[in-house]
Amino acid sequence: MVVPEAVRTRPRVRYARISALVSSVAATAVATLGPLGVVDSATLAPTAAEAAEPAEPAGPPAPQAEPSRGAAVLSAAESTPYDAPIPTPSVEPVPEAPLPADSGEGRRAVFSESQQRVWLVGRGGEVRRTYPVSGSIYDNLDPGSYEVFSRSEQAYGIDDSGEMRFFVRFTVGDNAAIGFHSIPTKDGRRLQTRAELGTPTSHGCIRQALPDAKAMWRFAQLGDAVVVVA
Template identity: 55%
Template sequence: MSGRRRAEVRPRYGRIGAALSSMGVTAVAVLGGTGMLPSAAGEPAGSDGAITTSASEPRTPAPAPKPRERDRGERDVDAPPSTPGERVVTSELLPSDSGTGRRVVFSEDRQRVWLVGADEQVRRTYPVSGSIHDNLDLGTYSVYSRSENAVGIDDSGTMRWFVRFTQGDSGAAIGFHDIPVDEGERVQTVGELGTPTSHGCIRQRTADARAMWDFAPLGTTVVVVP
């Protein structure tokens, strides 16, 4: 027997605690993976961005989005186009009783013009400003005179692309032209088109007046509707 004393063996509590902790984590993971552990409705979002719920809790469907209100003047996607790639609202549709064949159609109520081809397709439609007076009867007319430049009665201004199709009670010509210019200023704004402002004729934007000029040679049919 040696005279040395054997060192006292002490339990290593740190290692035992770590082992027990590891076993606990493993058990939780196994139970959670099998669905045996319920989860709270307020848990953080999962990897897919959805809030986790327990199996017994039904998922509440998200409310359906409300239909978006149309902006004023927005085009109706169900209406037929007036030109390729363009959509129109109901007020822009060609009036049903407006004749047939190649023609110009002017609606006094809508203050709008349509240029219609021989195939009944609308080539162009746009707002205009007709007369504030009741000087134009409904019916069918024909272009009888044209002037690239003209002067209004009593030197009331100058205008371009004048396409005449009838005359008023006083004998003055009635037709389509651009917005007159008087003393260097337009007598109305483009924004006012769509409402009656003239004293007899039908005023158009410059681009529309030029389109009318190109579309309506002498003899072109003009139909005036309500």
């Protein structure tokens, strides 16, 4: 029976048999020609592993990996100086209210009825402190120069009108003394808020926030000058 070419089985290469044959031929050649000095036994005797291992076909060189564009972008981003200091815009300080002109000389406390503000002035004319206050809603204090004549760390208003602290008196009105003190409290509640300072709310005295009342208490001693300007 004739087997068609298409179905003939391709012969399988027997690498083990080839290796044995090559080794046998090499041994015979060395034994025959070696004593004559014709063949170098080290040259003709391949190892069994070399004879058995088939030669790999030479292929094209492995392609080199190209750096991705994303890696380049990341590298550039990493080098960006994010830690560089950001300049802070300069902020101009808000100027304080200037000391009124013609408000006396030397160490004194100045009260402006129109501005509802107090200035504590040192001996050299420097302003040590200025802050808003609440004067009288009535016209019962004339502009002029006065002196501190009485001080009370705690006092009470007439007709049970409230409790006040750090009272510094410098003149007398129709019914009671007039001076600087803290915002009065009654039944534990303040009679006005600090936000209302800067507008007239009292019945004759000059109300101050508690920190400012303490500052006035430390500053104004008996006999010190108080100047009231319109």
